[in-house]
Amino acid sequence: FKYSTSCDKYNIDIPAEFIDPIYYTPITDPLELPETRTIVDKKIILNHLFFKPTNPFNGLGLTHDELIEYNNDKEVQERLQLFKNKFSDWKLQHKI
Numbered sequence: 079f080k081y082s083t084s085c086d087k088y089n090i091d092i093p094a095e096f097i098d099p100i101y102y103t104p105i106t107d108p109l110e111l112p113e114t115r116t117i118v119d120k121k122i123i124l125n126h127l128f129f130k131p132t133n134p135f136n137g138l139g140l141t142h143d144e145l146i147e148y149n150n151d152k153e154v155q156e157r158l159q160l161f162k163n164k165f166s167d168w169k170l171q172h173k174i
Contacts, residue, residue, distance in 0.1 A: 088172045096165045098122050100134060105165070108158050112148045113138060117161055 098105050098119040107120040114135040124142060126134055133140045148154060 086169070086173065088169070090172055093168065096168065100126065105161075108161050109145060109149050110154050110158060111135060112140065112144070115157075117158070 092104055095117075096105055097103065099116060100118060100122050103119065103122075105117065105119045108117045109120045109123055110117050111123070111133050113133060116135050123134075123145065127140065127142050127145065131139060131141050149158070
């Protein structure tokens with residue numbers, strides 16, 4: 079009850095593009111996966127990589143360091159910023 083009264087509420091369901099495809103929760107700290115360019119939540123993918131160092135969407139090997147290095151690329155940073163801006167705009171438009 080405490081959580082439901084304190085969490086953000088929106089007047090429609092959050093679009094799939096802003097939902098982590100592993101745990102199906104809203105993405106709060108996005109990272110992009112190499113090869114597939116799938117955007118996932120940082121905590122979720124780092125947890126996955128701890129137990130299984132692979133990209134969960136294509137099965138190719140992926141380490142924490144490789145993921146961070148890939149996400150430090152300027153083009154990836156620009157795509158992540160675009161994602162953050164779009165999600166922020168959506169939240170502003172649909173908040174109850």
